[in-house]
Amino acid sequence: MNEFEAARRRLIDELKADGIVTSRAVEEAMLSVPRHIFVPRYIRHYAYQDTPLAIMRGQTISAPHMVAMMCELIKPRGGMRILEVGAGTGYQACVCARAIGEGEVYTIEIDPYLTLYATINVIQAGYWGMVKVFQGDGKMGLPKYAPFDAILVTAAASTVPQPLIDQLAVGGVMVIPLKEGDYQRLYVIEKGKDGVRRRFITYVSFVDLK
Template sequence: MTEATVDHAAELRSRLTGELVAAGHITSALVEAAFRAVPRHEFVPAGTPLEVAYNADESVVTKKDEHGVLISSVSAPFLQALMIEQAGVGRGMSVLEIGSGGYNAALLAEVVGPEGRVVSVDIDPEVTNRADAALKATGYGSRVTVVSADAEYPVPDGGPFDAIIVTVGAWDIPPAWLEQLTPTGRLVVPLRMNGITRSVAFRREADHLVSTSAEVCGFVAMQGAGEHAERIFRLPDAHGRHIDLRFDSGAPENASLLDGVLATGRTEVWSGVTIKHRVSFADLHLWFACFLPGFCRVAAEEGTELAGESGTWFPYGIVRGDSFAYLAVRPALEGAGAEFGARAYGAHGEAAAAAMVEQIQAWDRQARRGPEPTIAFWPVGSDHTQIPDDAAVLTKTHGLVTISWPAS
């Protein structure tokens, strides 16, 4: 690497750090200093343009599986900053990173300092070898211990940790993560809740975990013993193109009822609930995931009617028997912005769309203007009588996830 390239990388790193501070993703001096210090471009695959390596919002792909599915990446800087801040990592702490890449572990090593400890574990030896080599090449080799193992289980000779940062999409919280966490420790995990993922920071409260913050995020899915595959129903249209419905839980018993559904007439129902342009409504998706039976995520192949209408619908839907509905918007009748509604196919499409609209209206009345929901995890054996009556409850293998919106 030439001197000019090194200078350019330093300039881009400084700019990136400034952007992350300005956007509020970095809030502490220690994390800011770490982003200024660690050369991110040394951890991305050779040939990655510096502008890509130092783009705040861009993750860099490092590995795909034989089907072309993304299984490893260096996460986007904004998300790495957010998660380190969510975990409250500080000087002298002992931190476990689940899912390796090298860069994030180097940031953590900078934050905890020489008196702290960082262990990074990945299930894929190719990833750990790469991360280890990059850490050694950049001078972090002695400050980070890289381990090849399935993090569903305790890391050999690992804990306890003051913070565990999971950098892979998890469907559940295995007992090992709680066993390795100190009593006052923070667990930060991209938790999938009926198809909707949030990076949730948890602290312990008596026998369960309670969220201290939750951020919208996207991650590659966990492999190994904790893998939880979605069920995918593929609906062909008249031209042989497809719409995929992905169910995290509650998939319909009899998917064949949907055969030919895209050839039926389409109906729509509107809610009267509007939103201004460029305002996030991510909480609506979580609300659907909690309270809309038959909820699924929708992906439309290029060439389908849905794909051609991009910008007027969102990839969230429900299935009701032989019919399916999806979230849609149209220009608001009054003022700038859009009105939420649902479009549907199938003999009972209108009822499916009406069920979705009912939840849009419930979210608008009960959740939209209030504080963020609280997410809790109740491990098997914890006292479930403490769960609030109005909480949505998602059953996992190792416990229950509950989501409750404070009364607004």
Template structure:
């Protein structure tokens, strides 16, 4: 059994991965294609690793993507917005999950990280992912409303623009809290009513 399959089996055993279509995406996407050269040999360790410009940015641990995509119930045909592209790995997973009828828009504010992700996505064959170098706090209204939104950087509160761009029955996940530790919060929008649920505790770089 190869390292990728071992990682996926462990994520299933630990309860992070449940949905067959999400498991299929994890099987399809090669994490090593989204890592800096010196860390590629650790691609299937369930850990975060540094990415350009090597200040605080990382490729998140695989289990965090499993938690988020299971929580928002990302599925085929969804219009998905990711705030914080990072390495591009999360966007690639999402592209596999939403399929040809879906849409993935991802925003990265740090120029060096954006360039790293853009090249990774292109080399891995995900040229139809829309990747933007901009401030994610404002979302991307051009393709809104979104069925699902994922924020991979910590904020003290949910940016109002993201709530506005979330569809009527949309789901959003965001880390809320200080720079040290945060609560990963699931927000469910039911018409004009918003419900929140704490999923777990995490550590992400600040949303800037």
């Protein structure tokens, strides 16, 4: 076991002890997807600390506990079709892809440079094909590939974008941070036949959704 693998194992053990990682699917995904290859080389030694890391273009890669929490909240299972808004480095999309095993993860990034960076990382991690990377305005979603069983939004929005609600399948869930006054709150949005419900999870801190 090399240095990165040992650090990754320790991190996941801590997340399990804290009750963040609760399912076998997410545990295996977090252990299998090497976070260090998704960050610039000069900060790789911080890859398995449970903290967000500034990457480039004013963006961050979420802390491992937040990646695990968001993945747990969608209850990953085989055959899911997932949309991620805000590809960033591509790490969370690959974790979700590994957690569902079979299915498709679509991730959309507004910044062309980060779109390329995420694409390269996804290829290097071995998830190209299962993870599909697009450049565009994530608030508009990807209607061509809807409906989605789950939508993950990795930046804080002022309101829930209506196109994302429209593209969520009945019975599906959206995990999204919302700006409310001076705070950000993470919600699970559940879409049923009779409308949508929101459930508060925790306070968070994300970059703003562009």
